[in-house]
Amino acid sequence: MRLFRIDASVRAEGSVTREVADTVLGVWREAHAEGTLTRRDLRTDPVPASAWQSLVGSPPPPLHEADQARALAAKLADELVEADAYLFAVPLYNFGPSQHFKTWTDLVLTDPRFAPGAERALTGKPAVLVTARGGGYGPGTPRWGWDHSTPWLVRMLQDVFGFNLQVSEAELTLAEVNPALAPLRGLAAESLAAAHRSARRHGEFLAAQVAAGVA
Numbered sequence: 001m002r003l004f005r006i007d008a009s010v011r012a013e014g015s016v017t018r019e020v021a022d023t024v025l026g027v028w029r030e031a032h033a034e035g036t037l038t039r040r041d042l043r044t045d046p047v048p049a050s051a052w053q054s055l056v057g058s059p060p061p062p063l064h065e066a067d068q069a070r071a072l073a074a075k076l077a078d079e080l081v082e083a084d085a086y087l088f089a090v091p092l093y094n095f096g097p098s099q100h101f102k103t104w105t106d107l108v109l110t111d112p113r114f115a116p117g118a119e120r121a122l123t124g125k126p127a128v129l130v131t132a133r134g135g136g137y138g139p140g141t142p143r144w145g146w147d148h149s150t151p152w153l154v155r156m157l158q159d160v161f162g163f164n165l166q167v168s169e170a171e172l173t174l175a176e177v178n179p180a181l182a183p184l185r186g187l188a189a190e191s192l193a194a195a196h197r198s199a200r201r202h203g204e205f206l207a208a209q210v211a212a213g214v215a
């Protein structure tokens with residue numbers, strides 16, 4: 001049983017996505033103690049944006065650059081297709097997706113296994129997306145509709161890669177440090193608690209799907 005986990009938070013300490021993803025991972029490990037974990041941390045090991053340019057840009061780069069980029073794309077794609085279950089921890093940055101995660105996605109999609117028309121290697125496999133936002137984005141709030149990360153992530157993971165996807169979200173994560181959000185600290189705590197509760201359910205979902213041989 002193999003779990004693939006990717007983290008995109010730029011923070012090593014105090015990261016809410018890492019903390020909530022750890023909850024998912026803990027439940028997974030209880031069920032699959034013998035399982036293996038492949039981790040890709042985009043904070044310490046970001047994918048170079050130049051790799052994608054080498055493969056899709058024009059004029060083409062020197063041959064060795066394209067070869068290097070193709071080899072990296074194949075390595076990232078291998079990590080994906082070899083796993084049975086998936087955990088994506090990706091925060092909201094500047095109202096959009098993490099650039100590190102977008103760069104990773106762009107490069108993975110250059111691999112022939114993810115080309116349009118290729119047999120979909122990941123269809124139906126169970127995955128959990130953990131995301132976190134500093135502010136509040138619910139209906140009726142001033143920023144309603146400004147989170148352009150979560151809808152994009154869901155489209156890519158669910159509809160492009162074909163995962164059977166569950167999502168855990170925490171909001172108002174900046175309430176503790178941003179005085180303007182201080183009145184919302186109670187809501188922030190509720191949101192974080194709800195994210196951990198759903199993370200536990202989603203950890204069980206990953207474990208059960210894999211045990212049932214769905215992946």
Ligand SMILES: Cc1cc2nc3c(=O)[nH]c(=O)nc-3n(C[C@H](O)[C@H](O)[C@H](O)COP(=O)(O)O)c2cc1C
Pocket residue numbers: 009010011014015016017018091092093094095096132133134135136173174
């Ligand atoms: C460079 C940067 C940009 C951010 N942009 C936004 C934003 O547009 N909207 C928002 O609600 N929070 C924003 N945040 C806050 C993060 O979404 C929030 O701190 C989240 O918890 C980060 O994930 P992490 O806790 O896993 O590191 C930003 C944080 C950073 C560092």
